[in-house]
Amino acid sequence: MAGMQALPRNVLLAAVASILSAAALVLVATIFGGPSGLGSRPADDGGIIYDPGAPTFTLCAGALDSHNVPFTSHSDERPFGSYLQQTLDFAPFEELFSAVNASAGTLRTRGEAHVTVVTPPEVDRVLGPAGVTIGEIEAIAARAGIQRARLSPVCLGRFAGTLPNPATKADEGAFLLYSLVVADSFGDLVGIRREIFKLYRAKGGEGALFQPEGFWPHVTIGYDRRDLFIEDGIYKGPNYCYAHIRLAT
Template sequence: MTKPPSALMLVLQLTCVVLTICLTALATDRQTAMSSGGGIIYNPDAPTFALPRDALDSHDVPFSNHSDSKPFGSYLQQTLDFTRFADLFKAINATVGTLQSRGEAHITVVTPPEYDRVLKPAGVTIEEIEDIARQCGLQSARLQPVCVGRFSGSLPHPMSEADNGAFLLYSLVVADVFGDLAGIRQEVFKLYRKKGGEGALFQPEGFWPHVTLGFDRRDLFIEDGIYKGSNYCYAPIHTTK
């Protein structure tokens, strides 16, 4: 016999629905502008790349758990079907020829540094974050591709000698136009504050969804000084059947 959902779970589900409706109605100027191409500056010599229309549809992709006691081993991601991104990676690599691929595709929703440095010290567990994500329908989040992003150059502040020199990184910049992922981060923030967390340390809106496609040395992050919003756009992208 199926166990009925608890009152807490029902409240959480209702909260996610209400929050999603509000975020859908209001949207954010940033994401709306991104999805429509407003304000995006492409490289003048960049080609236009293609992406399958269903590439960001992950409702049929199993949820992937990332919980590890090692430093930066726990985080939350929306798991995608890598096979739908393989041709895009090949097309980009054909113009460069030196990129590495992880062989998987995902969108990080709560980053390892956010969890290890902020959420975990406040008593928020990765299991609680994953429960929120499941109740809010993480794998059914509705997203739109914006552009192919690229970083080509040296880091502004290398953390070590190993980070000296040039880097090359490509990603698919994504718009959370219905606020599905933002809603999950808002619920995580509420739990964090409920447990006494300092609000200034976790910004739920500080989030630039993207899919890492390939890199020559390693992936790059905000901690490296790299932001992956519309500012990161290099080339246009169009969807195909």
């Protein structure tokens, strides 16, 4: 210490700063860069956790481009018959279904592909009672160019299990369901939902009942018993990811 006290003050302060900086770097490396332990971090993959035994599936690169696919209207007056969707070409998804079903072996497909943008329960239970019609919803979607909405694949999602709270005896037991989880890459679809929300609020709708961002876009690929929804306790976001998707060029 006597030697350090003999040093000029500015030199002493610089030395102390260097020591503290080196110690901080060691601490950061220990917490964030260690090979194991509580502080180690995997490579940044957006927080997605895949099944380590799942294969990688391939999807045609243009599968999510729907600008040349005609819009499909769903305006049935029966309960849960009205909803809004972005319609996709089924052919590339049929190929993905075949690849998935080659291992699952028990799946059914609807024979069409789409991304639901406004769900039947949202129309029947929230928007409709406030006076928002499916015609008005579709008009907003048409003005926004719903068939040109830009999507990108995230992963293949899978649910293989029992429902947390089966509504009926028929819903007891195991289910198997696969979907392509997609990203609304530029906010095109959530933008449509926000415009619908504006109309809903203008008609006196209670804001707490419709969340424009409460939206998990996906394409149903196949299922063994029936499709499953949020009402069943199933959320189809990145949490649902099972396998990687590779785009075929």
